[in-house]
């Protein structure tokens with residue numbers, strides 16, 4: 040894989056390839072498992088589980104436990120420290136992918152062989168193909184994608200560790216393939232200074248506005264951030280367009296060079312037009328106005344990214360939002376074969392040739408709280424989560440045996456299997472199944488919190504108030520402790536702060552508490568947890584939070600706003616933007 044020939048092959052036969060993959064999903068998974076077991080039979084890790092060399096598929100289920108990252112971390116650390124013997128894989132490890140999930144506060148390192156890395160590169164091509172097939176006009180212009188990289192890190196072994204996207208943007212397959220259809224010159228994408236990169240990419244997107252047929256980013260959070268950046272910099276961008284000079288603070292030589300290659304010429308008419316559009320108080324539909332040929336906005340808007348849907352719909356002014364794919368640093372999961380489905384209806388179809396998948400069933404409301412996950416295999420040590428309800432033992436199922444319902448990946452994501460495309464399961468992204476807030480016996484998950492907030496914000500919508508971003512933390516500095524929510528609010532037609540009516544805001548607090556589960560309510564009733572607090576912060580505060588995390592090493596392109604804050608500094612930062620604080624009504628409990 041990786042040559043021009045293969046790219047051509049995918050564009051010519053991609054739909055046929057997809058049909059074949061999904062029709063033979065079960066067989067492909069079987070073969071994949073068999074191949075993994077045979078190829079890696081001699082590795083230190085796998086040989087432990089097949090003492091008599093009986094590395095058959097049949098024994099896999101009983102002998103090989105499902106483990107967490109922490110269990111294999113010692114092996115990964117040895118590879119990162121330079122041991123070259125077959126520890127986890129028979130094939131040589133060529134690089135590590137850094138995941139946004141962390142282990143002991145550091146990014147997880149996922150070892151890659153050249154084959155496993157190359158395999159993934161097919162996915163963006165398939166995604167592009169499906170989008171072009173379903174949305175007419177996408178092949179008649181350029182894609183204005185806002186892509187970013189993060190510095191790589193060298194492990195003691197000399198192997199590099201980087202984000203998957205960073206690694207991918209540096210490959211020839213990207214440079215010779217999709218990058219050719221992007222407005223951003225490759226060197227502006229590869230610029231390590233995110234601010235200079237963002238400025239140059241926006242400038243190019245504006246200069247080439249008539250050619251842009253698709254706008255996007257990997258995650259919706261990045262697009263939301265880019266629009267905020269445009270709000271802050273449109274005057275300077277217009278001035279660069281008017282004069283034909285690039286601002287001096289763009290000092291990165293590769294960026295300057297790349298920008299000179301697109302030949303910025305003085306273009307006062309274009310500058311006037313952009314100025315006129317941006318001067319409008321309301322930015323409703325701004326994307327459509329600035330890029331009139333855009334057919335879709337492509338960005339992941341499912342799972343925790345769904346909080347950005349209202350904002351992107353507002354800026355998009357009716358342009359369809361496409362959530363194209365789903366994956367993780369560990370593996371690609373799937374792609375959206377119906378790009379035009381509404382954001383909340385998006386189902387991803389599993390690509391069965393990307394990894395060997397297993398799923399853990401979860402109870403109907405998506406919560407893991409009431410279930411114990413007793414794992415199969417010789418050394419299954421997973422302990423039960425504390426539970427008030429019946430404990431049920433769940434066996435993982437393979438791809439061929441998933442039924443419609445809710446499943447959990449040990450990667451941490453909850454997926455709802457919604458149907459099948461040929462033999463391949465399709466799923467909706469429910470949420471990451473993490474306990475995010477905990478005081479005493481209460482364990483509130485991301486799912487619980489997001490459901491509660493979705494209900495509460497319904498009160499604000501008729502008033503024209505938008506909840507743009509939110510986060511939370513458990514404040515245990517006082518006894519009893521309480522959960523605190525941070526909400527960034529703005530008026531629908533402008534960035535103005537809404538008039539905060541205490542009665543309405545308190546009602547929101549009440550709805551959130553009302554939506555939490557039995558344990559929360561009983562602890563609240565008995566005074567072990569005190570009234571929930573809602574802190575409203577001004578527009579732009581969450582961008583400062585993103586800057587804070589990026590300065591600490593988070594990647595801008597894979598940034599997901601934390602649904603719960605663990606860092607005191609982050610809480611302090613949000614507190615600085617606070618414009619109002621409200622509590623649940625006393626009469627609640």
Ligand code: AMP
Pocket residue numbers: 137138139140339340341342343344362364365366367368369450451452468471597
């Ligand atoms: P990372 O390991 O840093 O690449 O992050 C992977 C995580 O991003 C996944 O485990 C998901 O929680 C989240 N993610 C990836 N794709 C999607 C998607 N399409 N919708 C919602 N969340 C996603």
